[in-house]
Amino acid sequence: MNTSPKNAPSGVSKAEPNTPSALLPTYARAELAFERGSGAWLTSTDGRRYLDFAAGIAVNVAGHAHPHLVQALTEQAGKLWHVSNVYRIPEGERLAKRLTDLTFADVVFFTNSGAEALECAIKMARKYHAANGNPERYRLITFEGAFHGRTLATIAAGGQKKYLEGFGPPVEGFDQVPFGDHKALEAAIGPETAGILIEPVQGEGGVRPVPPQCLRGLRELCDKHGILLVLDEVQSGVGRSGKLFAHEWSGVTPDIMAVAKGIGGGFPMGACLATREAGKGMVAGTHGSTYGGNPLAMAVGNAVLDVITAPGFLENVQQMSLRLSQRLAELKDRFPGVIAEVRGSGLLMGLKMQVPNTEFVAALRNEGLLTVGAGDNVVRLLPPLIIGEDEVRTATEAIERAAAAFAQKSSNAA
Ligand SMILES: *Cc1c(COP(=O)(O)O)cnc(C)c1O
Numbered sequence: 001m002n003t004s005p006k007n008a009p010s011g012v013s014k015a016e017p018n019t020p021s022a023l024l025p026t027y028a029r030a031e032l033a034f035e036r037g038s039g040a041w042l043t044s045t046d047g048r049r050y051l052d053f054a055a056g057i058a059v060n061v062a063g064h065a066h067p068h069l070v071q072a073l074t075e076q077a078g079k080l081w082h083v084s085n086v087y088r089i090p091e092g093e094r095l096a097k098r099l100t101d102l103t104f105a106d107v108v109f110f111t112n113s114g115a116e117a118l119e120c121a122i123k124m125a126r127k128y129h130a131a132n133g134n135p136e137r138y139r140l141i142t143f144e145g146a147f148h149g150r151t152l153a154t155i156a157a158g159g160q161k162k163y164l165e166g167f168g169p170p171v172e173g174f175d176q177v178p179f180g181d182h183k184a185l186e187a188a189i190g191p192e193t194a195g196i197l198i199e200p201v202q203g204e205g206g207v208r209p210v211p212p213q214c215l216r217g218l219r220e221l222c223d224k225h226g227i228l229l230v231l232d233e234v235q236s237g238v239g240r241s242g243k244l245f246a247h248e249w250s251g252v253t254p255d256i257m258a259v260a261k262g263i264g265g266g267f268p269m270g271a272c273l274a275t276r277e278a279g280k281g282m283v284a285g286t287h288g289s290t291y292g293g294n295p296l297a298m299a300v301g302n303a304v305l306d307v308i309t310a311p312g313f314l315e316n317v318q319q320m321s322l323r324l325s326q327r328l329a330e331l332k333d334r335f336p337g338v339i340a341e342v343r344g345s346g347l348l349m350g351l352k353m354q355v356p357n358t359e360f361v362a363a364l365r366n367e368g369l370l371t372v373g374a375g376d377n378v379v380r381l382l383p384p385l386i387i388g389e390d391e392v393r394t395a396t397e398a399i400e401r402a403a404a405a406f407a408q409k410s411s412n413a414a
Helices: 067-077 090-102 114-131 152-158 182-188 212-225 246-250 295-308 313-334 357-366 389-413
Strands: 034-038 041-044 049-052 107-111 139-143 174-177 193-198 228-232 256-259 270-274 339-345 348-353 372-374 378-381
Touching (some): 049 389, 090 295, 107 295, 114 193, 114 256, 193 212, 212 228, 212 246, 357 372
Parallel strands (some): 193 228
Antiparallel strands (some): 372 378
């Protein structure tokens, strides 16, 4: 056996273009790597500073290297990282109690990711009806443009061809209807329907908020048919919308809710929240996770919640959202050939582009601003929720420069 090293791989810190990587190439990665972060700012391995309006895709709600989170993690790291869920985990019980005190929910199951939170939500919705003596009620209605994760069940729930193709028969039990089509939705409810699964703001699908009156309509429909309202707040939750959870803007509550991304502030973590009634089928032995809710994750989760629930935190999100959306609306008016529409909720904002969103994301990156693309040719702005006026100004100035350059290019071409 040949034990000599293959072509010595160069480290990420060198970030040489076209260096073959040992990572499975499932991402089209930018030639950019980071060394450190502080607040809303990142420093790349080649020493450049970037304003981070991607936040690890809506994850770093408290920014990078937040002192309270760093302290919570390092203190816990010296005490206890992991024990099994076959024992009580006091930090997890504390976090679950705090989350239920703050929301509609009575019970929480902790996971390590958004897709796992959805898996729990989907299983719970099915089990609820089984526990009621209606095991035939296992189907969930979902919406076009949805994104619920990359596991086999969640790609079936999302229903996007590009994510399903080549992976065999999709998991059974999801019926997709067009986004915003109330008639199609009502027609899709049948004797096998367990519930409706929806993101209050479609994230990956292109930052499309569900109007509050529509969420209220969904709640009424669920009550009328005895089915469950299951919300995917993986991206819209944990302060992102300017409320702790986006559905709070509508005044109605779900039966089950999947949460992740922001909840760990960068520590891999998710949660499935539910009313005691909706969760009644999930008794001992029905579900599990080796890592979910371990002491290290729970210490960080509690610290993130300290930050999010501090007085004035969500007000800042709402104020910065207003400021940002006003400035973006001005830019849309000035560059109508570049930006078609500004949409979103809180600090989950989207620019629907007239130019290819990938090119605009790359142009913004060259201007020192990190953003992420989404479906429907949208550029997503997902800053850490701790941003202030300076960051809003710096970001909108970068967007202005990039938009001006695109406008210039197209006028030259004309
Ligand atoms: C990111 C996301 C998921 C999947 O979360 P993972 O942690 O990547 O598994 C599910 N739903 C929504 C709405 C998301 O934005």
